[in-house]
Amino acid sequence: MNNISFNWDEKTGQSVCTLIDKDKIYQGFAWCREEDRDLMSEKTGCTIAEYRAYIAWAKGVRDNEIKPKLAALKEFKNIINQSSKCDPESYVPKMLDRQINQYEEALRVIKDTLNHFKGGLNSYLKNKAEFYEKIRKNRNKDKIG
Numbered sequence: 001m002n003n004i005s006f007n008w009d010e011k012t013g014q015s016v017c018t019l020i021d022k023d024k025i026y027q028g029f030a031w032c033r034e035e036d037r038d039l040m041s042e043k044t045g046c047t048i049a050e051y052r053a054y055i056a057w058a059k060g061v062r063d064n065e066i067k068p069k070l071a072a073l074k075e076f077k078n079i080i081n082q083s084s085k086c087d088p089e090s091y092v093p094k095m096l097d098r099q100i101n102q103y104e105e106a107l108r109v110i111k112d113t114l115n116h117f118k119g120g121l122n123s124y125l126k127n128k129a130e131f132y133e134k135i136r137k138n139r140n141k142d143k144i145g
Helices: 034-039 042-082 091-144
Strands: 003-009 014-021 024-031
Touching: 003 042, 014 042, 024 042, 034 091, 042 091
Parallel strands: none
Antiparallel strands: 003 014, 014 024
16 A cells, blocks of 8 residues: 545544555545434544545555456467467466466455455454443443432
């Protein structure tokens, strides 16, 4: 990433995380739910927005870089393999196989990365909800007692 920035609007409870990677911009957004306004914080909103920005980045890399290049290489290999003049043991088919294997591995890595960010976001949201619930229970105990 070349650059990462955050914006937080306390009035609306909106957080925005902007990632700049080369010439592409990816953003993640978070809005504080009305029922969570009593515990609204910039840090929580920006963390959620950051996860979402990284998810957008991983999807962008997958869909706009890796998948199109992999598809083009496979199509080119298919065209070459259909030629009667193609020797499967020559340099070009072997080089194409290496390149295809590299992009398939890159696709596996970016899918794992995407799942990591999605899992991290889900875990963060679950932990946040449990934490908020405990705080609210303690507040109610203080009011009753």
